[in-house]
Amino acid sequence: MTDYDYIIIGAGSAGCVLAERLSASLRHRVLVLEAGGRGKSPWISLPLGYGKSFHNPAVNWRYHTEAEEALAGRKGYWPRGKVVGGSGAINALVYARGLPQDFDDWAAAGATGWNWTAALETYEAMETQVASDGSQRGTGPLHVQDVSDQIHPTNRHFFAAAQELGLPATDDINGPKNEGAAVYQINTSGGRRMHSARAYLAPALKRPNVTLLTGALVEGLGVESGRATSVHVRHKGRLMQFRAGREIILSAGTVTSPRILQLAGIGPAGMLKSHGIAPILDNPNVGGNLQDHLGINYYFRATEPTLNNVLRPFHGKLRAALQYALTRRGPLSLSVNQCGGYFRSVSEMEQPDQQLYFNPVTYTTTSNGKRTVVQPDPFPGFILGFQPSRPTSRGRIDIGDKDPETPPLIRPNSLSTDEDHTQVVAGGMLCQQLIATTALGQLVESAMDPDLRGMAPEEILADFRERCGTVFHPVGTCRMGDDAAVSVVCPRLKVHGVAGLRVVDASVFPNITSGNTNAPTMMLAHRAAGLILEDKS
CATH class of the missing domain: 3.50.50.60 (FAD/NAD(P)-binding domain)
Structure with a gap:
């Protein structure tokens, strides 16, 4: 001993x-004990390598939930990090502090001392904020990068659509003004994952x-x-x-x-x-x-080139790899989630109730029986998606038996409250309004089924039950x-x-x-x- x-x-x-x-x-x-390995795979360091670790059993526990009647009898796929760095080593790198009310709610729920004032003081101590021009604020060990100068041009349509609807925008989702359309900050340094x-x-x-x-x-x-x-x-x-x-x-x-x-x-x-x-x-x-966030994506073929056009062809992959090798910049240095933000589905709400994602890429997941491959589609496309921010459903995780190697019993109890149903419909209708704007409408060549644009509220909820999945935030x-x-x-x-x-x-x-x-x-x-x-x- x-x-x-x-x-x-x-x-x-x-x-x-x-x-x-x-x-x-x-x-x-x-002493630090880790069930997984050291995490020396280059796909962990590479920000866009997220797709390579999403199904990789060498670094991923690849859990599944129990089947849920509320989700059309489906079992959810739950990737979790099986490696030094944990799930922070295999996630999509979006760095979001959360909203001030989240932490004040912690304190109100009995977590005395964990209010927003305490959380903000800690964030400021641990972060070094790096602006797009390279200037820095703070001296903490964790680098948080503003990549607004590197995102794909397609994202401009998302910001224009938000403006057309009268929705707010922000230059810093982690700053004092954190609500609205934003470029997501990511925890990278020198183009490498800073987990x-x-x-x-x-x-x-x-x-x-x-x-x-x-x-x-x-x-x-x-x-x-x-x-x-x-x-x-x-x-x-x-x-x-x-x-x-x-x-x-x-x-x-x-x-x-x-x-x-x-x-x-x-x-x-x-x-x-x-x-x-x-x-x-x-x-x-x-x-x-x-608790967990459930989200859904709506896929569209685009009328102009997107990241698909860059990363699908072999020569495009080669060019992106060369750019990354020489400069540590470009699409390989970014998250798959480039833009989004916190929004109120109804302006009268006290705080944002939805988080949106806009990605200038669509992809197909295929399996050959030996490995699962995530590949950009061979045509231009983009994704608009959402997650209700504060779901009220509560579930459980328990041992399956006394053997520690037996997979857990994960029972999320998803969509078990009327409030969650209401939030889902509200998020879907907000995305529906965005895609109906002139700004985003002109980017749509066609919807990749199902088509959000014609859905009634009850159809939004039914589609969510059929297709939603965890956003990996248990x-x-x-x-x-x-x-x-x-x-x-x-x-x-x-x-x-x-x-x-x-x-x-x-x-x-x-x-x-x-x-x-x-x-x-x-x-x-x-x-x-x-x-x-x-x-x-």
Whole structure:
């Protein structure tokens, strides 16, 4: 058995941040356990390499949900990072802090101290904002890039359509004026993905007090007299045990953190007993409160060249690759999601209720039985899509049995409230209004079925049920709150009822944020490290 001060389970978006922050003083020995590999694939570093990792089992857990009647009996596909950097290593790189009200709602829900003022202070400490001209603001380790000078010309039609409808626009979706049509900022530096593994873990690993063990599957936790003291790991076929002198920190993500707690006997007692696990703490909230964004895309053939024309032909791919190699710029240095923003479907609403995406590309996903390929279409096209920002449906994630390698039971309980139905129709109608503008209408050669333009409200909802999918933002399964009866961790992220154990990742979100969840996950970890160090005595 090997002793450390802090053991971090999961080298994902949160775990990498914790490793750097907890080790900076050189006074604490930190062990980071990661079930996946090191993440040295060039497709991770390359921003547009997202398409290559989307189905790759070497870096992706490739989970599936249980079938959902509300989604026409379909099972959802849930890619999750199986690699150092976690899902931040395989995501589409949109960097969205969220809206101020999101975090004030956290505090109102019992997450005392996690309001917008605290979140903003943390964001400003962790970021270096890089403008399109290369000038910088801030000195944080995480670089956030303005790529407005590099986006495809097709995007101009989206901004013109928003203006035609009288919708707002913003130069900075993460700034004080964050509502409206925007170019998405992305976390890159020098044209390469700047995820938490690069920004935080890489410098931490240069210190003598940080150890990273990859290929390490956590099978259980040792709990003695109400305190978590050790982690049981399977590594290269043999069992290992590591002891934590101060704390064990779960940063395995929304899917796996609650499962590790359940395997340790912390969770719904009846369910644990049914799998032959002796409960040490009955808490039905472990695995509950699952939230996610569901979204849908509408595909159109375009009347002018789009990114399809650049990236489909072999010579186009070659030219883009050469541009990237020489300049670290061009389409390969960008996210597939170039524009979008937060919008109110009705102007009288208190805050935006929809997030939109406009992509100057369409693509076809094919499988030859051995691998899945995402390929731009051989004709010009574009995508307009949306996600309701604050869904109210709640689901669960639980272990399938006591074997930690058994896939999880993911039950999102999607579209289970009337409010969610209303939000879906509102988002579809907003997209319908945009595509009906002169600005976007002139870009449409034809719709790629189904055609949004002629849909009635009930048809929008029916189509959403048939075609929607996760936007890969699951949160909430170890909910943070001050009341142990309705939460898993306290506002300092300590597990209720078990000493020496915290959860620090997106699973603790009391409510889902309005946009992409990677930025708030890193923010949460950055701030959580300060709380952990405050409590070390």
